[in-house]
Amino acid sequence: MSNNETMSLTLKIWRQKNQNTKGFFEEHKMDDVNPHMSFLEMLDLLNEHLMQDQKEPIEFDHDCREGICGSCNLVINGVAHGPEMRTAACQLHMRKFNDGDTITIEPWRAEAFPMIKDLVVDRSAFDRIMSAGGYVSVGTGNAPDANAIPIPKQQADQAMDYAVCIGCGACVASCPNSSASLFTGAKISQFANLPQGEPERKRRVVAMVEQMEKEGFGDCSNYAECEAVCPVGISISAIAEMRREYMKALI
Amino acid sequence: MASLTAALQSSVGRKILTGITGIFLVIFLVVHLAGNLTLFAPDQGESFNLYAQFLHDLGPLLWIAEIILVVLFLLHAYIGISIYLRRKKARPENYHLYKSQGGPSKQNFASKSMAVTGVVLLIFVVLHILHFKYQAFSPETYYTTINGEEVKDLTRHVVEAFQNIWVVLAYTFVMLMVGVHLKHGVWSAFISLGAGNPKKTAVLYTIGTIVAVLLSLGFLFIPIYIYLNGGV
Ligand code: HEM
Ligand code: FES
Numbered sequence: 507m508s509n510n511e512t513m514s515l516t517l518k519i520w521r522q523k524n525q526n527t528k529g530f531f532e533e534h535k536m537d538d539v540n541p542h543m544s545f546l547e548m549l550d551l552l553n554e555h556l557m558q559d560q561k562e563p564i565e566f567d568h569d570c571r572e573g574i575c576g577s578c579n580l581v582i583n584g585v586a587h588g589p590e591m592r593t594a595a596c597q598l599h600m601r602k603f604n605d606g607d608t609i610t611i612e613p614w615r616a617e618a619f620p621m622i623k624d625l626v627v628d629r630s631a632f633d634r635i636m637s638a639g640g641y642v643s644v645g646t647g648n649a650p651d652a653n654a655i656p657i658p659k660q661q662a663d664q665a666m667d668y669a670v671c672i673g674c675g676a677c678v679a680s681c682p683n684s685s686a687s688l689f690t691g692a693k694i695s696q697f698a699n700l701p702q703g704e705p706e707r708k709r710r711v712v713a714m715v716e717q718m719e720k721e722g723f724g725d726c727s728n729y730a731e732c733e734a735v736c737p738v739g740i741s742i743s744a745i746a747e748m749r750r751e752y753m754k755a756l757i
Numbered sequence: 758m759a760s761l762t763a764a765l766q767s768s769v770g771r772k773i774l775t776g777i778t779g780i781f782l783v784i785f786l787v788v789h790l791a792g793n794l795t796l797f798a799p800d801q802g803e804s805f806n807l808y809a810q811f812l813h814d815l816g817p818l819l820w821i822a823e824i825i826l827v828v829l830f831l832l833h834a835y836i837g838i839s840i841y842l843r844r845k846k847a848r849p850e851n852y853h854l855y856k857s858q859g860g861p862s863k864q865n866f867a868s869k870s871m872a873v874t875g876v877v878l879l880i881f882v883v884l885h886i887l888h889f890k891y892q893a894f895s896p897e898t899y900y901t902t903i904n905g906e907e908v909k910d911l912t913r914h915v916v917e918a919f920q921n922i923w924v925v926l927a928y929t930f931v932m933l934m935v936g937v938h939l940k941h942g943v944w945s946a947f948i949s950l951g952a953g954n955p956k957k958t959a960v961l962y963t964i965g966t967i968v969a970v971l972l973s974l975g976f977l978f979i980p981i982y983i984y985l986n987g988g989v
Contacts, residue, residue, distance in 0.1 A: 749950065
């Protein structure tokens, strides 16, 4: 759709007051959706209508709206971040949908991501996995010379391919087991590919895997659904690499 | 590895164990198939009887191998089922609408039915051992002579068993389930054991599918050929 005619949509949106109450779907009809709007702008517009009608707006998470912060956690029509591959929900445009469509919107669902309200969940479990080992030790004082440690280009690229993870949690949301293996694997592999990650290498993988377990994420069955929904396209090989690191740490 | 209990308490440890046990079970299937195919050596089944004799003559070595196999099998089944059961705990409230994104996703009939095909294999293996090792369903014993010695004619035992259409159909079903289990299983074991870089994952999946198809076809051939041919 490339013209500026507006679209009509039926939205089935998950509403839930908090963790202790039962959620339900609320239906909203919209007939003024511009196809060039992003998915979040469409929700903004819906919220404006709701507020004009003195109704409570729908809570949804967002920040950068340019695909880099990982806040926009929406399961759209059954798929984390919606129908377009390698696209965060904030970068998804309404022209990907058809006039007259019904769109179902649900929050990330996982025991380790407790409900806050409506479409917003608490993803601080990811922060705790990071604190467990997702860092490198550096000497304080003057900034080190940027080229003091030479790193082969291929290895730097590989580390970068894992480091692009925006921590959105779509991997968990889409995994039939609610496993956080892609996130944790990407964070571990990013350091495993760089000399700076060497000092804490063994301790890191064991601690992060342990924390992942403690948070209540499920096991990985290698479905690779995580790779398919990842907005930055991180490969399941991050998970293979995490297991390699784990074996090296234990043997 | 630190210890079995420690490994079982970590999700990565559990996966490595499913992978290791799974790969060893696959290797066992390859050896088992190779042994079974001696049925079709052009000597009226003498090779198969010699092969059985060779295994029996291993004595304690065979028992050790059997015990290792049983342990691998039960450990594999236990972890596989417990991984499957954990998913409910990790997502108490399910999606009302859930779809796969497709693309690189390996969610398909094979991967979604691992626990079901696994339980089919578990039940089958028990019945299969009762059937051929303990002759539970066909008590009649046949004899033949090998090197002047009278021994059980296991070739005949197999041939007689596969004259029954129901037995053949049951084996056909289970051997297809072996293929389905391994279509996801072989790939999954590769990733569980840390194989591959981003460029190789597609190749690994294809290799897994090929191994699954070959093993399934190999085992399917035996009952179907014997039934249609009336012998080996
Ligand atoms: C000849 C017998 C069997 C063979 C060759 C076999 C092979 C395999 C292989 C190679 C894997 C992949 C391992 C991995 O994910 O790392 C696997 C996974 C699995 N197997 Fe088996 N298996 C056999 C019997 C069984 C039995 C008896 C059960 C259960 C009763 C079972 C249940 C499972 C399950 C549930 C998985 C998936 C684990 C997960 O979701 O991560 N398998 N199998
Ligand atoms: S809002 Fe920042 S990634 Fe979508």
